[in-house]
Amino acid sequence: MTGSLFPLGNSTHVTVQGSILNHNLCAMPLTKFKCLPTELEIESGQLAVGMYVCELDRPWLDTPFDFQGFRITQPGELDMLRRLCQRVRIDVVLGDHPSGLFDLETFRVPEGVPDPSNNVFRIGTREPLANVNPLDEELPKAQEIQLTLATALEDAMEGLRAGRIHSIQNIKTVSTSLIDSIERNPDALSWLTTMRSKDAGMYRHAMAVGILVLTVGRHLGLPRATLESMALGGLLFDVGKTRVSDTVLMKPDRLTEREYERFQRHVEHGLEMLSGGHGINDTVLSMVRTHHERHDGSGYPAGLVGDCIPALGKIVGIADAYETMLNSATAGRQLSPHDVLRYFNTRRGKLFDGALVEEFVQAVGIYPTGTLVRLNDRRVGVIYEQNRLRRLQPRVLLVLDDAGQRLKPFERIDLLMQDSLQIVECLEPGSCGIDPEELFL
Numbered sequence: 001m002t003g004s005l006f007p008l009g010n011s012t013h014v015t016v017q018g019s020i021l022n023h024n025l026c027a028m029p030l031t032k033f034k035c036l037p038t039e040l041e042i043e044s045g046q047l048a049v050g051m052y053v054c055e056l057d058r059p060w061l062d063t064p065f066d067f068q069g070f071r072i073t074q075p076g077e078l079d080m081l082r083r084l085c086q087r088v089r090i091d092v093v094l095g096d097h098p099s100g101l102f103d104l105e106t107f108r109v110p111e112g113v114p115d116p117s118n119n120v121f122r123i124g125t126r127e128p129l130a131n132v133n134p135l136d137e138e139l140p141k142a143q144e145i146q147l148t149l150a151t152a153l154e155d156a157m158e159g160l161r162a163g164r165i166h167s168i169q170n171i172k173t174v175s176t177s178l179i180d181s182i183e184r185n186p187d188a189l190s191w192l193t194t195m196r197s198k199d200a201g202m203y204r205h206a207m208a209v210g211i212l213v214l215t216v217g218r219h220l221g222l223p224r225a226t227l228e229s230m231a232l233g234g235l236l237f238d239v240g241k242t243r244v245s246d247t248v249l250m251k252p253d254r255l256t257e258r259e260y261e262r263f264q265r266h267v268e269h270g271l272e273m274l275s276g277g278h279g280i281n282d283t284v285l286s287m288v289r290t291h292h293e294r295h296d297g298s299g300y301p302a303g304l305v306g307d308c309i310p311a312l313g314k315i316v317g318i319a320d321a322y323e324t325m326l327n328s329a330t331a332g333r334q335l336s337p338h339d340v341l342r343y344f345n346t347r348r349g350k351l352f353d354g355a356l357v358e359e360f361v362q363a364v365g366i367y368p369t370g371t372l373v374r375l376n377d378r379r380v381g382v383i384y385e386q387n388r389l390r391r392l393q394p395r396v397l398l399v400l401d402d403a404g405q406r407l408k409p410f411e412r413i414d415l416l417m418q419d420s421l422q423i424v425e426c427l428e429p430g431s432c433g434i435d436p437e438e439l440f441l
Contacts, residue, residue: 039054039055039090041087041088042087042090042098043086043087044081044084044088047082048078049073049078050095051072051095051096052070052071052072052095052096053072053088053089053090053095054089054094055088055089056085056088057085057086059345059348059354065080131184131185131187132184134185135385138184138188139188139191139192142181142185142189142192143192145178145181146192148177149171149178149207149235152170153207154203155167155170156170156171156236156239160273160274166277168232168236168274168279171235172232172279175228175232176228178231179231182214182218183218186211186214187369187386190211190364190369190370193208193370194368194369194370205238205323205324206234206235206236207235209234209237209238209316209319209323211234212234212319212323213233213312213319214227214231214234215363216315216359216360217230219362219363220359226283229283230283230287232280232284233286233288234319236270236274237270237316238266239269239270239274239288240269240270240272240273240288241266241269242269243273244263244266244269249263264292267288267289267300271288271289283312286310286312287312287313287316290310290313290314290317291313291317292317292320293309293313294309295309295314295350295351295353296351298351311356314353314356315356315360318344318352318356319360321351322337322340322341322360325343334428334429335429336426336427336428337368337369337370337371337426338366338367338368338371341368365386366391366392367383367394367423370383370384371383372429372431372432373423373426374424374426374427375421376421376423376424378402378403380399380400380404380432381396381399381413382396383396384396384397384412387414387416390415392415393415394415395413396412397412398410398411398412399432400434
């Protein structure tokens with residue numbers, strides 16, 4: 001398996017899936033060579049404790065390993081890898097290597113291949129970013145940002161509807177604070193967005209998508225300038241819907257062919273509304289233009305396929321679909337974040353780029369913030385913070401005891417510190433009589 005090169009803009013590229021992310025024109029598609037210079041493909045039987053596994057011969061989401069890229073520290077991990085995989089790729093710099101197969105002393109980067117140490121980030125083989133602020137400290141700041149952003153979005157949408165392109169200036173200002181908060185601790189805004197879905201009005205979707213897009217950008221280690229463009233693109237990608245009639249947007253039944261054509265034109269409307277705006281660069285317009293394109297060519301407006309779709313367009317498309325599914329009833333019930341991520345996994349390589357789906361899951365968590373879960377001791381809680389090192393062991397706010405009775409006060413636990421506890425079930429949002437308004441920390 002090799003990585004694939006995604007165009008981010010005019011001069012920035014990202015390669016994902018155990019490969020290179022480079023922020024300049026010297027980025028090279030990994031299809032030009034089998035592995036990175038520091039990687040070695042071996043049989044799973046050759047693995048040993050101490051080796052750093054950076055790629056598998058199967059999707060990471062199909063395995064129990066909760067972070068993409070890790071050092072083998074236990075015999076149990078070794079046995080699991082040997083059962084699941086025939087071949088793997090290891091990084092001989094980040095971990096041990098088989099004797100006789102690689103001489104690290106004489107290793108040199110081949111001519112023409114970007115030096116991995118030169119402004120290059122390793123996707124899938126890098127250490128997760130630590131939170132700067134604890135959740136309790138970041139929540140009040142995030143709450144203020146959320147309220148300010150909701151007002152700025154509403155004013156901007158109304159202004160853009162009236163043709164006042166300068167009305168986006170407030171969004172640019174607030175988006176700086178938004179990026180700062182997500183860089184400090186992305187769980188704070190994720191928690192507030194999930195728990196206060198009723199408070200943010202008609203612009204909650206745009207806000208939630210913007211937060212998701214920036215969370216993925218932080219996870220990928222993208223530079224500040226790219227995050228600034230992602231913030232505007234993630235918040236304004238659907239602005240064209242302000243020119244689509246409410247009878248189409250709010251129709252509960254299936255749209256007719258003509259109505260669907262009108263709906264699709266929101267992409268064109270958005271480009272018209274934003275073009276020429278101060279601070280609206282080509283990256284932002286590209287996100288607006290391509291957020292409904294799909295990996296298999298089934299999207300619109302251009303029917304682009306695969307890597308013809310810019311990476312940031314793919315990311316905002318995944319985030320938009322994720323939020324839409326979270327807030328739509330399917331078969332008479334509301335989907336949990338975990339349900340939506342499982343659906344994405346079945347559509348990887350079809351509607352959505354498989355490598356970016358994996359990165360999205362790694363960014364938001366196997367059990368995303370706000371997921372209602374049951375533990376193996378029958379207590380019920382809500383995920384309130386991710387564990388960046390162990391995605392299957394997040395921090396949980398316990399709200400019901402093992403008999404289904406309300407806990408007073410709620411109890412916070414870290415599953416990483418609880419050897420005997422694990423998540424056994426994701427529950428439907430709103431079940432168990434839990435009101436999200438009660439769950440503010």
